[in-house]
Amino acid sequence: MLLNEILALSAExxxxxxxxxxxxxAIAGPLAVLLTRHARPRRWTLAAVNVIQTIPSLALFGFLLxxxxxxxxxxxxxxxxxxxxxxxxxLRNTVVGIMGIDPHVRQSAVAMGMTDSQILRSVELPLAxxxxxxxxxxxxxxxxxxxTIAAAIGGGGLGTFVFRGIAMVDTKTILxxxxxxxxxxxxxxxxxxxxxxxxxV
Amino acid sequence: xxxxxxxxxNYDGPMAALVEFQSLTYEIAGxxxxxxxxxxxxxxxxxxxxxxSGSGKTTLLKxxxxxxxxxxxxxxxxxxxxxxxxxxxxxxxxxxxxxxxxLFPHQSVAQNVGLVPWLQGWPEDRIAARVRELLEAVGLxxxxxxxxYPKQLSGGEKQRVGIARxxxxxxxxxxxxEPFAALDPITRFExxxxxxxxxxxYGKTALFVTHDIREALLLGTRIALLHEGRLxxxxxxxxxxxxxxVHARAFLAxxxxxxxx
Ligand SMILES: Nc1ncnc2c1ncn2[C@@H]1O[C@H](COP(=O)(O)OP(=O)(O)O)[C@@H](O)[C@H]1O
Ligand SMILES: [Mg+2]
Numbered sequence: 001m002l003l004n005e006i007l008a009l010s011a012e013x014x015x016x017x018x019x020x021x022x023x024x025x026a027i028a029g030p031l032a033v034l035l036t037r038h039a040r041p042r043r044w045t046l047a048a049v050n051v052i053q054t055i056p057s058l059a060l061f062g063f064l065l066x067x068x069x070x071x072x073x074x075x076x077x078x079x080x081x082x083x084x085x086x087x088x089x090x091l092r093n094t095v096v097g098i099m100g101i102d103p104h105v106r107q108s109a110v111a112m113g114m115t116d117s118q119i120l121r122s123v124e125l126p127l128a129x130x131x132x133x134x135x136x137x138x139x140x141x142x143x144x145x146x147x148t149i150a151a152a153i154g155g156g157g158l159g160t161f162v163f164r165g166i167a168m169v170d171t172k173t174i175l176x177x178x179x180x181x182x183x184x185x186x187x188x189x190x191x192x193x194x195x196x197x198x199x200x201v
Numbered sequence: 202x203x204x205x206x207x208x209x210x211n212y213d214g215p216m217a218a219l220v221e222f223q224s225l226t227y228e229i230a231g232x233x234x235x236x237x238x239x240x241x242x243x244x245x246x247x248x249x250x251x252x253x254s255g256s257g258k259t260t261l262l263k264x265x266x267x268x269x270x271x272x273x274x275x276x277x278x279x280x281x282x283x284x285x286x287x288x289x290x291x292x293x294x295x296x297x298x299x300x301x302x303x304l305f306p307h308q309s310v311a312q313n314v315g316l317v318p319w320l321q322g323w324p325e326d327r328i329a330a331r332v333r334e335l336l337e338a339v340g341l342x343x344x345x346x347x348x349x350y351p352k353q354l355s356g357g358e359k360q361r362v363g364i365a366r367x368x369x370x371x372x373x374x375x376x377x378x379e380p381f382a383a384l385d386p387i388t389r390f391e392x393x394x395x396x397x398x399x400x401x402x403y404g405k406t407a408l409f410v411t412h413d414i415r416e417a418l419l420l421g422t423r424i425a426l427l428h429e430g431r432l433x434x435x436x437x438x439x440x441x442x443x444x445x446x447v448h449a450r451a452f453l454a455x456x457x458x459x460x461x462x
Contacts, residue, residue: 104303105306112366114320
């Protein structure tokens with residue numbers, strides 16, 4: 001019975017994390033590429049995303065609740081908050097990964113007559129890939145943790161056990177949420193690190 | 202400047218310069234890096250741009266393939282202003298070799314050398330054949346080196362690959378920015394000899410940047426001495442040895458200064 005609920009909530013948790021990380025990557029990836037081409041917006045965008053990261057997660061969930069469209073109790077608000085958190089590591093690692101490429105390599109690419117999109121696809125993204133994947137890994141692992149708090153605003157997932165356990169002052173119930181979440185984080189870390197190594201030059 | 206007539210082989214009509222700098226000036230951060238550069242480079246020449254570091258050699262080289270654009274004046278390539286040309290097409294027709302190699306670390310030697318042909322959409326088998334030919338031409342066994350990655354190469358091997366890459370799509374002009382400066386003296390000497398033979402065999406025009414007077418005398422059909430952004434002397438190696446310019450003499454004075462003590 002409990003096992004069934006653990007499995008169901010784990011699946012829900014994983015789904016929350018996957019939707020949030022994929023959405024964040026879809027936003028942060030292209031944005032990061034744009035930012036590598038424009039110095040001024042790069043500085044203030046990274047600063048803004050940095051600030052979001054410093055807001056305590058429970059507070060961020062609280063801030064989002066009263067907002068129209070994205071707010072309200074439920075999964076959607078939870079996912080919006082998780083996306084906001086996942087943006088920074090992906091954005092920052094992609095920008096740093098591309099900006100950190102040996103300038104002589106980029107200069108050669110330009111001098112040989114590669115177009116900007118050829119440079120991006122054939123030089124910058126492959127060379128930055130280990131950094132980009134590291135950003136994705138950090139985003140995934142932290143989102144697995146943060147997602148437990150999503151239950152506070154009706155997001156579901158393994159946090160449901162944690163909050164129920166706190167309310168009932170029942171350590172076993174808290175652990176039923178915390179342990180699977182920790183295992184999920186460790187597994188994600190290992191798997192993504194393996195992928196990262198395969199891509200390193 | 203020298204007033205010697207150029208050796209005109211197959212002269213028919215006014216000789217077209219492959220590259221021509223016209224009253225070229227480049228300023229950055231309120232400073233004139235290049236001032237009033239006038240220079241014509243004919244086909245099959247190797248013009249060596251000689252100068253101390255900071256004299257503007259790299260900047261002048263980058264004007265040709267539009268990595269930088271002149272503040273005033275013009276650069277003509279095959280008679281056409283480079284700023285009026287499509288930069289992508291222009292660059293694919295000009296080989297570029299730098300001291301640091303600039304090889305793509307994530308690509309094999311074969312992929313690096315075949316890059317421009319690949320950009321130009323050559324069929325795979327033609328690229329492969331061209332890569333093999335060029336690796337052998339620069340003195341690297343294709344069987345041994347084609348599959349290697351840049352980090353598995355010595356400095357001299359990297360520069361050989363860099364030259365093969367620059368030659369791959371058969372551009373009429375090569376720009377070389379101190380390509381051998383980081384090599385040990387013996388490797389450097391081998392590379393200079395090899396480059397000289399290769400350039401003649403492929404009939405390429407070259408604009409070759411160096412701060413090494415020996416290299417300039419060895420490789421240049423003409424030497425253009427750049428001093429603080431101005432052309433001080435343009436002369437054949439023989440004439441360069443006899444020039445009165447103090448800046449040229451300062452370079453020449455470094456030639457025979459070794460004495461045991
Ligand atoms: N982006 C830049 N900003 C300011 N000064 C520059 C820049 N690029 C080059 N310079 C200056 O232009 C001069 C010529 O540089 P460069 O062409 O690299 O010389 P060289 O290749 O002969 O050593 C140097 O004094 C250098 O400091
Ligand atoms: Mg230089």
